[in-house]
Amino acid sequence: MPQPPSPIAPQDLIAGLAKGLAVLESFDTERQRLNATMAAQRAGITRAAARRHLLTLAHLGYLETDGRQFWLSSKVLRLSGSYLASARLPRLVQPVLHRLAAQTGLSFSCVVRDDSEVVIVARSAVQESGQQVLAHGLHLGSRLPVHATSTGRVLLAALPLTELDAWLEGRELPRMTAHTAVDATALRSLLQQVREQDYCLACEEHELGVQALAVPLRNMGGQTLAALNLVTSRQRLPASAMRAQLLPMLQEAARELRPLL
Template sequence: MSARAFEDLAAAPLAPSIQDSPHAEQALESGPLKRDLVAGLEKGLAVIEAFDQERPRLTISEVAVRTGLTRAAARRYLLTLAHLGFVTQERKMFALTPKVLRLGQSYMHSARLPRIVEPELHKLAYAMKEASSAGVLDGNDVICIAATSAGRVVSPTLQPGFRVPAYCAGTGRVMLAAMAPAESDAWIARQTLTALTPNTVTHPDRLRIEIARARQLGYAAVDQELELGLRTVAAPLKNYRGEVVAAMCISVHASRMSMDQMVENCLPPLMQAQAHLRMLL
């Protein structure tokens, strides 16, 4: 597929059956029809997502395996992305370019949620002199959408755009707790629970207990499950309808504060921030 063809696919208008139908709103709520989706755009984004921290450079064959594309199709998408400036090629290896950051910046600059949450994070961080962050659930992970360190570098994961496994993150626990028990059980069943530290909860039944505890208490306290030395207390962020749309946490180094001290000192201001944001979300 040529670069021009790729662009034409992405720019193709929606079919009249959805745009002009009097039942358009109902159709959108139930999900788009397959004929209204641009397969080329979907596959192009899948190629971008094939690259990660563990595999920053990939061959055509490796991209094909990771995306489920044929080798020929993977080659065409990589060449198209290279032509557009999103991918660079060195012999047989391909890698993403900094231009990919534009996609994330478009969200950060246009989305309402990070703009509303960020001032509250700054208040928390500088009042507590500890790092604070907010994230949203995306499949198996939590993506950080806003963060501030207050001068304390606690963890490299506390920065916008960083993804962490939801099962061992405080923000992930409270968002899983917002699900119905049957839904969170189904989510757990799909996971590979890997021990990232000696403290990581990896038994499904134990994880269910922790999620149920977060559901009952309204917050989650996680002690060095994501990485050694990192302790967090997290609370869900709800909109005015009571729906959980994100989560917020305060993170400290284990050498500075015990878990009991975290709950005692960090939880009250965290819950105050939660109540204030509910009026804005």
């Protein structure tokens, strides 16, 4: 799990860099194209500052523009590509995920938490019609709400209670489906269940018709670094079968990886 930002002296903080990254992070699946006004609102800066950052990022090749709106260019993938090439976690878990996918025909992921979201850092492909595809429209770098996913709940359950309390305080939990737990008290109860059973099964809480099973991925010191999960449809496999057939496989994979982390 990513560590919280380390303290920094005010004189060491490059505010311009922080604002530029905030503008870059303003682009997502909901807002794929932004003008200066929208970028300013999303990044929390003035329109004039947003315009300068957008123009600079376009000049550097990270954005493309038609003169009014801006959108991400493929150069942005250099940043994620560098992470995937250099980070130990994705390289260690990828062979295990591919093996599990080959054994079951299902899609497996390794996920870490970034505040209110989980991020897929490794992902297996499944075979359909002789081709490898990624199930349910997910891909490396996909970000999902932490409270509505099996992996997110595994990672939240690993937090010390004081840290969990601080994270939940005043936080609005968006409703993704009619099954999503959006009440803090209800979520606390679910997280306690995850702690007791050491896994999480989430059914149709993020997307209708989709269920996911997750287990914590810990190092030898007992620290939860990430979560391993599988995603499938309710029609393909009932929840009882996921627990009986696939939970032992996920748990064994986590035990296999533990000495390597």
